Amino acid sequence: MTAAVTDWRPVPAPGIVLRHDRARDTDLLLLPERVVVLKGGAGRVLGLCDGTRSVPDIVDALAARFPGAPVATDVPPFLERLRKEGWLR
Amino acid sequence: MTAAPARPWALLAELTHACPLHCGYCSNPLELTRRSRELTTEQWTEAMRQAGELGVVHTHLSGGEPLLRPDLERIVTAAEAAGIYTQLVTSGVGLDRARLSALAAAGLRSVQLSVQHADPRASDRIAGRRSFADKERAATLVRAAGLPLGLNVVLHRENLDAVDAVIELGVSWGVDRIELANAQFYGWGLLNRSALLPTHDQLARARDAVERWRERLAPDGPELVWVVPDYFDGVAKPCMGGWGAVSLTVTPDGTVLPCPAAAALPGLDPPNIRDRPLAWIWDHSPAFGRYRGTDWMAEPCRACSRRDEDFGGCRCQAFALTGDAARTDPACRLSPDHGLIRALADEGTDGRPAIRPRAPRRPERAGQLP
Numbered sequence: 001m002t003a004a005v006t007d008w009r010p011v012p013a014p015g016i017v018l019r020h021d022r023a024r025d026t027d028l029l030l031l032p033e034r035v036v037v038l039k040g041g042a043g044r045v046l047g048l049c050d051g052t053r054s055v056p057d058i059v060d061a062l063a064a065r066f067p068g069a070p071v072a073t074d075v076p077p078f079l080e081r082l083r084k085e086g087w088l089r
Numbered sequence: 090m091t092a093a094p095a096r097p098w099a100l101l102a103e104l105t106h107a108c109p110l111h112c113g114y115c116s117n118p119l120e121l122t123r124r125s126r127e128l129t130t131e132q133w134t135e136a137m138r139q140a141g142e143l144g145v146v147h148t149h150l151s152g153g154e155p156l157l158r159p160d161l162e163r164i165v166t167a168a169e170a171a172g173i174y175t176q177l178v179t180s181g182v183g184l185d186r187a188r189l190s191a192l193a194a195a196g197l198r199s200v201q202l203s204v205q206h207a208d209p210r211a212s213d214r215i216a217g218r219r220s221f222a223d224k225e226r227a228a229t230l231v232r233a234a235g236l237p238l239g240l241n242v243v244l245h246r247e248n249l250d251a252v253d254a255v256i257e258l259g260v261s262w263g264v265d266r267i268e269l270a271n272a273q274f275y276g277w278g279l280l281n282r283s284a285l286l287p288t289h290d291q292l293a294r295a296r297d298a299v300e301r302w303r304e305r306l307a308p309d310g311p312e313l314v315w316v317v318p319d320y321f322d323g324v325a326k327p328c329m330g331g332w333g334a335v336s337l338t339v340t341p342d343g344t345v346l347p348c349p350a351a352a353a354l355p356g357l358d359p360p361n362i363r364d365r366p367l368a369w370i371w372d373h374s375p376a377f378g379r380y381r382g383t384d385w386m387a388e389p390c391r392a393c394s395r396r397d398e399d400f401g402g403c404r405c406q407a408f409a410l411t412g413d414a415a416r417t418d419p420a421c422r423l424s425p426d427h428g429l430i431r432a433l434a435d436e437g438t439d440g441r442p443a444i445r446p447r448a449p450r451r452p453e454r455a456g457q458l459p
Contacts, residue, residue, distance in 0.1 A: 014235045014236065014237060015198050015199045015236055015237035017174055017198065019146065019172060019174075021144070021146060021172075022172070023096050023142070023143065023144035024096065024144060028146060030146060030147060030174040030198075032176055032198070032199035032201075032237045032239060032265070032266070033176075033239065033266065035098055035099075035146055035147055084308075
């Protein structure tokens with residue numbers, strides 16, 4: 001089953017924090033023992049993962065903001081990957 | 090002119106050297122800082138603010154036992170306000186429900202709990218005090234609060250044979266991560282090196298056990314981290330990710346170091362946050378520049394293909410074993426001094442001394458370090 005067809009409403013797992021790093025002008029995911037540097041639009045995608053939006057909601061919101069970007073194909077597998085890592089629930 | 094060094098990511102905040110435990114492997118210095126010399130709440134608040142400005146995004150609140158600072162909640166608040174993720178590194182002694190709630194409310198994000206052995210009596214013996222029950226209670230409270238929990242176990246001759254039981258303990262406590270940290274030899278750990286060093290057989294068995302557990306636990310069980318025993322592997326550890334490259338340490342009295350053991354290096358003249366801004370210390374202090382990058386290296390590191398991976402190993406270990414902090418870490422099999430490490434690692438366990446507990450006072454015979 002893929003993320004797109006469930007009613008999953010992604011949210012960072014406990015102790016995992018999305019933060020903008022002013023010193024390096026980049027988005028970060030902060031974990032108990034590591035720091036993940038988010039490339040490209042990953043931070044914007046994760047910023048929508050607040051536990052209220054379903055994956056289709058997130059895709060729609062991004063598609064409205066970035067017309068023509070391949071969000072419908074790229075975003076669900078990205079979120080699924082982060083869920084497998086244990087960073088999203 | 091050289092470009093400004095990359096920004097540091099992490100801060101090890103050693104809030105106090107005071108500790109209810111007396112573990113003989115402790116990496117705190119033999120000369121422990123008195124409580125009266127510790128930074129104040131305001132000074133730690135300012136240190137966190139400056140660290141955040143400098144680019145630090147992650148801090149380990151450590152010690153000693155950081156719970157002994159009654160202002161720990163305020164220090165967590167200061168870190169959080171500075172955009173810094175906080176992890177408490179604790180023995181668990183003194184962590185009750187009210188304290189944990191207050192810390193979580195202040196913004197504490199995760200907890201790393203030490204345990205000395207899976208057997209309560211053995212754990213208490215190694216810790217030098219009854220503490221296992223406190224740890225068990227602390228683990229339950231942290232899980233109930235929904236915070237990520239890591240177990241940290243320093244491995245040595247007296248507990249390596251129990252590594253299976255240690256992992257089972259972590260699983261039963263519901264931890265997210267088990268750090269199996271083979272003892273490193275700094276401070277009290279260096280003083281106790283002969284008593285702590287395991288045998289090759291012990292290590293091989295423990296390593297196999299960890300591999301078996303990795304297969305068994307993946308992917309949903311706790312993450313198992315094996316911190317390599319560099320005395321035995323013939324490979325230098327990439328100490329601190331490089332000198333003044335990734336991380337900095339602030340000690341209880343405000344001394345700022347590239348690594349927690351660096352206070353032992355003679356002539357380093359480490360800066361203090363009471364005297365200088367953290368940005369100056371990171372960018373311009375001679376102490377942080379001393380072994381930064383690769384220009385300081387001598388052979389065999391200078392021409393080595395691994396020099397950007399292991400950074401020549403550990404400066405403090407090079408000093409402790411050879412008397413010269415600029416030499417290749419003797420843990421590396423390419424080091425001309427590697428024989429020193431081999432001799433120590435190959436020693437039998439016959440006639441080894443007992444572990445000497447960490448105590449508030451410097452041990453009288455510390456001058457007779459091997």
